[in-house]
Amino acid sequence: MGSLSVGSGVKPSIWAGLALILSGANAIVMPRGSTGKVPSLGWNSWNAYHCDIDESKFLSAAELIVSSGLLDAGYQYVNIDDCWSLKDGRVDGHIAPNTTRFPDGIDGLAQKVHGMGLKLGIYSTAGTATCAGYPASLGYEDVDATDFANWGVDYLKYDNCNVPTDWQDQYLACNPDFVKTGANGTCSTALEPTLAPPGYDWSTSKSAERFGAMRDALAKQSHEIVLSMCIWGQADVFSWGNSTGISWRMSNDISPEWSSVAHIINLNSFKLNSVGFWGHNDADMLEVGNGNLTPAETRTHFALWAAMKSPLLIGTDLAQLSQDNINLLKNKHLLAFNQDSVYGSPATPYKWGVNPDWTFNYTNPAEFWAGPSAKGHLVLMMNTLDHTVTKEANWSEIPGLSAGHYEVRDVWTDKNLGCLSSYKAAVASHDTAVILVGKRCRNY
Ligand SMILES: *[C@@H]1O[C@H](CO)[C@@H](O)[C@H](O)[C@H]1NC(C)=O
Numbered sequence: 001m002g003s004l005s006v007g008s009g010v011k012p013s014i015w016a017g018l019a020l021i022l023s024g025a026n027a028i029v030m031p032r033g034s035t036g037k038v039p040s041l042g043w044n045s046w047n048a049y050h051c052d053i054d055e056s057k058f059l060s061a062a063e064l065i066v067s068s069g070l071l072d073a074g075y076q077y078v079n080i081d082d083c084w085s086l087k088d089g090r091v092d093g094h095i096a097p098n099t100t101r102f103p104d105g106i107d108g109l110a111q112k113v114h115g116m117g118l119k120l121g122i123y124s125t126a127g128t129a130t131c132a133g134y135p136a137s138l139g140y141e142d143v144d145a146t147d148f149a150n151w152g153v154d155y156l157k158y159d160n161c162n163v164p165t166d167w168q169d170q171y172l173a174c175n176p177d178f179v180k181t182g183a184n185g186t187c188s189t190a191l192e193p194t195l196a197p198p199g200y201d202w203s204t205s206k207s208a209e210r211f212g213a214m215r216d217a218l219a220k221q222s223h224e225i226v227l228s229m230c231i232w233g234q235a236d237v238f239s240w241g242n243s244t245g246i247s248w249r250m251s252n253d254i255s256p257e258w259s260s261v262a263h264i265i266n267l268n269s270f271k272l273n274s275v276g277f278w279g280h281n282d283a284d285m286l287e288v289g290n291g292n293l294t295p296a297e298t299r300t301h302f303a304l305w306a307a308m309k310s311p312l313l314i315g316t317d318l319a320q321l322s323q324d325n326i327n328l329l330k331n332k333h334l335l336a337f338n339q340d341s342v343y344g345s346p347a348t349p350y351k352w353g354v355n356p357d358w359t360f361n362y363t364n365p366a367e368f369w370a371g372p373s374a375k376g377h378l379v380l381m382m383n384t385l386d387h388t389v390t391k392e393a394n395w396s397e398i399p400g401l402s403a404g405h406y407e408v409r410d411v412w413t414d415k416n417l418g419c420l421s422s423y424k425a426a427v428a429s430h431d432t433a434v435i436l437v438g439k440r441c442r443n444y
């Protein structure tokens, strides 16, 4: 059924059901997946702990997600990243949890996490080994998907390391994190001789086949597991990801510094056409609480990730997180925009600001963003410069709005700013002003 489903534009579980009907198998036909219409919210171990994980870290994260109110705010997943299994190889054909780290196995942890009202995620790789060198799932998709389902796992982060020669793609896609680019982030065969020819159908690539094999294996399970593809924006996943998983990484890894945040915003700003219900560009896990991000940079990072409708996976030790940052992660207006069930599209740039519109620039990406939601238009004005700048949101420049007075709310303070004909704010270096532009005011 691999060839049937690849590039179909239809969600995996539907194809699994169809394939079972067509083959006449007397198996449970899974309903259409119920999860993944809007971006996933949760926590993942990697940015906080890398390989230094054990059950207690997941239980403590789970307890803090509940006690800090993050679960009530919508954060549901507790996700295990790399390094959870025995490293040397499979045991009787299966990936075996390291029971020094996980004394009750992954199923035992899943039970405890589910008992707290949360969901559990696990990690594997579409290669011969995971990125940290542990057993991976290429060629073992059915065995591993069945184990994950039997353990009660709800989410799979599927990585892209150690792809053997015979599984490598014929061509390179234009991904500025991995190929040489010219002016404005453009690719050419002059710079990359193996660049795919124009019109190449990436849904027929080996990458699509590797990730599609896991999609098909997960779709056969009676316990729903969503597929999150950690494919780094390679193989033009933007054109086929929506027929394979619920989200796909759009860049190389994030790091906890401003240059990385601005870099990802620039890349993603050109790739937002592939974002909508059931399919989301993953701008990578949050660095809120990590590295040397200032409070202003942390606000911008979270606001833009929420506005671009990226999955929001917290990646820090919650016990060390400041109350300000917990409040940031719980910002009800940004979460409502990210999780909107009426409007599936992300906010997009309506004006670049420092640079001319449509300029591809890692240090000074688009600064003026807006997008509609059930509660009104979210409008963001980011300052990419190193000094305070007064910025103005002019309604007639924003798609969906026009000149006149609108009810405006400050997303950071939750203060009602009244009926405004435009909104002006002094935005500090690397900070972002965010407002919600609601109903048009009468009597003006
Ligand atoms: C299992 O985890 C323990 C504790 O982290 C570690 O010392 C050990 O090397 C791991 N065993 C294997 C086989 O990976």
Ligand SMILES: *[C@@H]1O[C@H](CO)[C@@H](O)[C@H](O)[C@H]1NC(C)=O
Binding pocket: 009, 010, 011, 242, 273, 274, 275, 276, 277, 278, 279
């Ligand atoms: C993804 O596919 C679903 C159908 O399964 C469709 O409703 C949705 O609009 C698609 N999203 C994007 C961004 O193409």
Ligand SMILES: *[C@@H]1O[C@H](CO)[C@@H](O)[C@H](O)[C@H]1NC(C)=O
Binding pocket: 184, 270, 356, 357, 358, 359, 360
């Ligand atoms: C950059 O590329 C975009 C297309 O993605 C194009 O619309 C725009 O004109 C280009 N900008 C410049 C400055 O070349």
Ligand SMILES: *[C@@H]1O[C@H](CO)[C@@H](O)[C@H](O)[C@H]1NC(C)=O
Binding pocket: 354, 355, 361, 362, 363, 364
């Ligand atoms: C990015 O934009 C800034 C501001 O216009 C400019 O100074 C810088 O040279 C640009 N970077 C590149 C690599 O073009």
Ligand SMILES: *[C@@H]1O[C@H](CO)[C@@H](O)[C@H](O)[C@H]1NC(C)=O
Binding pocket: 394, 395, 396, 397, 422
């Ligand atoms: C608002 O935008 C419109 C359209 O670009 C423009 O004509 C007008 O001068 C702008 N107003 C202000 C105050 O910048």
